[in-house]
Amino acid sequence: MSADYLASQLFNGLASGAFYALLALGLSVIFGTLRIINFAHGAMYMLGAFATYYGAQYLHLNFFLALILAPLVVAVLGMLFEVLLLRRLQGLDPVYGLLFTFAATLVVVNLMRLLAGAMGSPYNIPDALSGATNLGFTLYPTYKLFVIVVSIIVCVLVWWFVERSLLGARIRASTENPVLVRALGIDTPRIITLTFGLGVAIAALAGVLAAPTTNVYPSMGDDIIIYTFAIVVIGGLGSITGSIVMGFALGVLQTLGAIWYPPIATTLIFIVMVIVIALRPSGLFGRPESS
Amino acid sequence: MRITRIISAVCAGIMLCAPLSAAPVAAADTGPIHIAVITDMSGVYASISGQGAVEATKMAVEDFGGKVLGRPIIVDTVDHQNSGPTAEAKAREEFDNGAELAVDLTNSATALAVAAVAKDMHKLAIVSGGGSSALTGASCNKYTYHYAYDTYALAHSEGTSVAKAGYKTWYGIVPDYAFGKSMLADFTDAIAPFGATFVHSDTMPLGTTDFSTYMLAAKNAHPQVVALLNAGADTVNSMKAAKEFGLDKQMKIVVGLFFLPQVDTDPALWAGAKVADSWYWNQTPEARKWADRYAARMNGVRPGSIQAADYSSTMQWLKAVKAVGSVDADKIVAYLDGRTFSDFYAQNAQWRARDHSVVHDMYVYDILPQSEVKERDAWYKLVDTIPASQAFRPVAQSNCTKTW
Amino acid sequence: MNRATRIAALAALVVLLIVMPWIGVPIPPLFSEAMSAPGSLNLLALCFVFGALALSYDIIFGFAGLLSFGHALYFAAGVYVTAIALTHWHCTLLQAMGITIVVALILPLVIGAVCLRVRDIQFAMVTLAFAQAGSILVMQNPFGLTGGEEGLALGPSALPAALVGVANTRNIYWIALAFLVLTCAIGVWSVNSAAGRVWQAIRENERRVAVIGLNPYLYKLGAFVLSSFLASMAGVVYMVVEGSASPDVTTASFTLVLLVMVVLGGVGTLWGAVLGGIVYEYLDFRLVVLANASGLQSLPAFLRVPLSEPLFILGVLFIILVLFVPGGLAGAVRRLNPASLSSSGSH
CATH class of the missing domain: 3.40.50.2300 (Response regulator)
Known part of the structure; x- marks a missing residue:
């Protein structure tokens, strides 16, 4: 096995990690404010891809515009979902948020199946990003490099926004102590809705990026979301840093595992999860529970 | 005693209803x-x-x-x-x-x-x-x-056709379930008489959507043929990854299970692939x-x-x-x-x-690029006809336990 | 109703169900054949299995307050271990059951020990991950044992002769009925036992239980093992009724089906869960048939097509239940008022 080959595979790992990181990040942002595990995250990812596909089909929207518009559209849908339905679950055990969003996923995925068929629709890599780029040691598909770069930029921006900016401080405060924050004149429900929208937008962005690499099909979010859950647990529920770092790390680990022994590829993440839970139940980057 | 009263009421109910069970369901042999x-x-x-x-x-x-x-x-x-x-x-x-x-x-x-x-x-x-x-x-x-x-006929039609044209080294992309495994076994069998073998095959778990790893590995192994022995969305996603890494320019891509209506969804993707089928319109x-x-x-x-x-x-x-x-x-x-x-x-x-088994001739087709297609759905070019006797599993090898 | 009346009514119901195979009464829109016909008995037997399965789920979810998202795994373990023992290892049904019982105790003990290190949502996700791994394993058909996506069918000689063939459907029906009654008894006994009361205390406030010197972890593990064990046993009976194992029972959507059953009937009430399981399975089976009925076929496509998608219906049903069934979920998870507590435990 040559070094070039391994390096290329490393990039493959980063490219699949790019998707995990984005999805886990969105999940963490939502969990951080709503204390809800958004099972519908995979459906949002799928809707992002479909928005891209339909945009191209009916509005001749090019890929780069879709990269901005599709997440916005899906985020608006997501915020409606939060305001109209999810909000009613406030005060219930968080488990019901998980159940409710799971049911919503079934509805959305099956509606899309009826609308678009189960086989899926093709969306091709935009011309500007097709072909390969010379990395010095090997030729590597340009589109995959693009995915890695976009993902890293978005992750860093969101991390900075939530952990370092003033608005981020307000978001965190709204979760920790909503009464106090409201007393200070900050509109807590609106902050929660907007944060939910942000999380959904990140998932939809991952969907846009995925559209050219796979067929766009209704169940495309079903598998990836389960891995993302595992990654979030490994990173530490609610930890933004943990989600990003473990997203990329497990993408690479999964790829290396697949070269070594393909059948283990899909189970590797679960194995890591079990080990992490046994040793450190709060996750690698999570704060240990106070109890 | 309420209990006995209820039970006797139930029993009376049974007596009342019992005769109804005798009504036979007549087999209609005059209806539709x-x-x-x-x-x-x-x-x-x-x-x-x-x-x-x-x-x-x-x-x-x-x-x-x-x-x-x-x-x-x-x-x-x-x-x-x-x-x-x-x-x-x-x-x-x-x-x-x-x-x-x-x-x-x-x-x-x-x-x-x-x-x-x-x-x-x-x-x-x-x-x-x-x-x-x-x-x-x-x-x-x-x-x-x-x-x-059946999977045997597909593998034997396509395997025979491609292997006898001189393609000796194959690389398998195999999903980890019964279909994938039997396709691999059948293809291995079919190409062996022509001196062709699978130099390697990657068995990937269900739910794999990112095939880049395997396509890069396949490219690195420099085979003459890459056989996608999967189905449905897996075939689409692996074909996309194969094209992204430029495999189609260096080797032949053989698709194990494919049906004409699939071309419509993405003609550019499938152009140049080789498939087997039982009929083309x-x-x-x-x-x-x-x-x-x-x-x-x-x-x-x-x-x-x-x-x-x-x-x-x-x-x-x-x-x-x-x-x-x-x-x-x-x-x-x-x-x-x-x-x-x-x-x-x-x-x-x-x-x-x-x-x-209802046996008949099987066919191998090339999928044409859009530029060569003159009318709707005319995607296939017939390249080989495999007689029924060679395409289907011979009776001598049948593992059907005939109980009738 | 007082206690004696209720017991009498229940006894009468059981007697009625026991003698059902001799009653030829047709209930036209509800059953396509007379109640004594094999088709109806088979459907009822399936309903009983799912009633018991829903009850097993309610023990861990409704009473111990643990949302296991992987309950399908233990049911599937019962189905598949029995099927593998019968077909591949040529065991008798009793031997197969013995093997299944051992697996059904060890599997949840090991998995529960790991999963219960975390709580709430992490617990749900970790149990889901294990169930997912189980589902993948079954689909991969290791050593040719599970039959992959095609599942496993029992040959004609795999089961005792008394359980094979259309004529013996009534024997299968009685087995399913007996199993349901036994499960109900175990369920009622367990939630009213000392341990059962601790489960409910944990559900309300785990820390308080720890403060009084009990170890919540061990009690939760006990609930997890009991619930999973009953699910596996339901799997054994299901195997006998269906005569085949299909990977459908390993999936996360199957767990959701169980959840819908429990929520449908009422979380934290055993009889509610049983009823939910029975009603759901009945509807699931009959709606498939009704979907083809001429009435539905003549509906406009935008109504007919979604109505023929079972998962779509399931999702909508669940959303409606969560949002609109008054008090159902909220009350059930947080606390049970004294009235519903007594109704859940007294029969």
């Missing part, structure tokens, strides 16, 4: 004969079977005159939603309510489920959609025929004539091989019913076993008595 098209109407297989399969079956009934033995024929649409248990429950219901034949049965799990029901209830099932060789192997039975293709004037009639009923969409097989098998069955003068499955089986025929769909065909 139902043919159940059991298929996937809205899932992944809807385009290769679905509504088209129903329409093709209806065409056969109309062409036959709409009646047999003086009884009207009704085609029932049954959506199995790709679930074995659903298919089983609905098949039972159909056979209970006057169906004498179940056709199509796309997706192997549902085909095997319905085959078991057919065996149980002594009604006939003719499978055209499902491809598992188990239907004529370990799970064979008297009341089930396998009509269109533009391969003979007769086929074309039927396909045009079908297209007129289906908004101009040309039929795929499964839909043509549904027409052909329904027609064969109706002719048998007429010849025998009965819909009784045992009599029909006795009539069909060993019979040979050719029609617009099946060339040099035989209802093989030994394992109930």
Whole structure:
């Protein structure tokens, strides 16, 4: 096995990690404010891809515009979902948020199946990003490099926004102590809705990026979301840093595992999860529970 | 004592109702004969079977005159939603309510489920959609025929055709479930006589969507052929990854299971791939004539091989019913076993008595680039015809335990 | 109703169900054949299995307050271990049951020990991950044992002769009925036992239980093992009723089906869960048939097509239940008022 080959595979790992990181990040942002595990995250990812596909089909929207518009559209849908339905679950055990969003996923995925068929629709890599780029040691598909770069930029921006900016401080405060924050004149429900929208937008962005690499099909979010859950647990529920770092790390680990022994590829993440839970139940980057 | 009162009331109820159980369900042999098209109407297989399969079956009934033995024929649409248990429950219901034949049965799990029901209830099932060789192997039975293709025939047609053209080193992309494994075994078998072998094959778990790792590994191994032995979305996603890494420019890409309607979704992706199938609508004037009639009923969409097989098998069955003068499955089986025929769909065909495989010639096609396609759905170019005797599993190798 | 009346009514119901195979009464729109016909008995037997399965789920979810998202795994373990023992290892039914019992105790003990290190949502996700791994394993058909996506069918000689063939459907029916009654008894006994009361205390406030010197972890593990064990036993009976194992029972959507059953009937009430399971399975089976009925076929496509998608219906049903069934979920998870507590435990 040559070094070039391994390096290329490393990039493959980063490219699949790019998707995990984005999805886990969105999940963490939502969990951080709503204390809800958004099972519908995979459906949002799928809707992002479909928005891209339909945009191209009916509005001749090019890929780069879709990269901005599709997440916005899906985020608006997501915020409606939060305001109209999810909000009613406030005060219930968080488990019901998980159940409710799971049911919503079934509805959305099956509606899309009826609308678009189960086989899926093709969306091709935009011309500007097709072909390969010379990395010095090997030729590597340009589109995959693009995915890695976009993902890293978005992750860093969101991390900075939530952990370092003033608005981020307000978001965190709204979760920790909503009464106090409201007393200070900050509109807590609106902050929660907007944060939910942000999380959904990140998932939809991952969907846009995925559209050219796979067929766009209704169940495309079903598998990836389960891995993302595992990654979030490994990173530490609610930890933004943990989600990003473990997203990329497990993408690479999964790829290396697949070269070594393909059948283990899909189970590797679960194995890591079990080990992490046994040793450190709060996750690698999570704060240990106070109890 | 309330308890005794309630129990005695219940017992009285039983006495009252008991005589009703004697009412027998009369078998209607003058009413309509139902043919159940059991298929996937809205899932992944809807385009290769679905509504088209129903329409093709209806065409056969109309062409036959709409009646047999003086009884009207009704085609029932049954959506199995790709679930074995659903298919089983609905098949039972159909056979209970006057169906004498179940056709199509796309997706192997549902085909095997319905085959078991057919065996149980002594009604006939003719499978055209499902491809598992188990239907004529370990799970064979008297009341089930396998009509269109199976994994053995696909692998042996395509493997033979490509290997004899001089491609010696193969690389397999194999999903980790029964279908993938049997495809790999069948392909390995098929190419061996020509000195060709799989230098390596990667078995990937279900749910793999990112095939980059495996395509890069395949490219790195420099084989002459990469065989995608998967199905459905996996085939699409692995083909996309193969093109992204430029495999199509360096080696031949062979697709194990493929149907014509799939090209439509992304013509650029499939151009240049090699596939095997049991029929193509533009391969003979007769086929074309039927396909045009079908297209007129289906908004101009040309039929795929499964839909043509549904027409052909329904027609064969109706002719048998007429010849025998009965819909009784045992009599029909006795009539069909060993019979040979050719029609617009099946060339040099035989209802093989030994394992109930319906064998016929198989074909290998190249998928044309859009620039060479002159009319709608004309994606295939016929490159090879594999005679029935070479395409299908020889009787001598059959692992069907014949119990009838 | 007082206690004696209720017991009498229940006894009468059981007697009625026991003698059902001799009653030829047809209930036309509800059952397509007379109640004594094999088709109806088979459907009832399936309903009983799912009633018991829903009850087993309610023990862990409704009473111990643990949302296991992987309950399908233990049911599937019962189905598959029995099927594998019968077909591949040529065991008798009793031997197969013995093997299944051992597996059904060890599997949840090991998995529960790991999963219960975390709580709430992490617990749900970790149990889901294990169930997913189980589902993948079954689909991969290791050593040719599970039959992959095609599942496993029992040969004619795999089961005792008294359980094979249409004529013996009534024997299968009685087995399913007996199993349901036994499960109900175990369920009622367990939630009213000392341990059962601790489960409910943990559900309300785990820390308080720890403060009084009990170890919540061990009690939760006990609930997890009992619930999973009953699910596996339901799997054994299901195997006998169906005669085949299909990978459908391993999936996360199957767990959701169980959840819908429990929520449908009422979380935290055993009889509610049983009823939910029975009603759901009945509807699931009959709606498949009704979906083909002429009435539905004549509906416009935008109504008919979604109505023929079972998962779509399931999702909508669940959303409606969560949002609109008054008090159902909220009350059930947080606390049970004294009235519903007594109704859940007294029969």
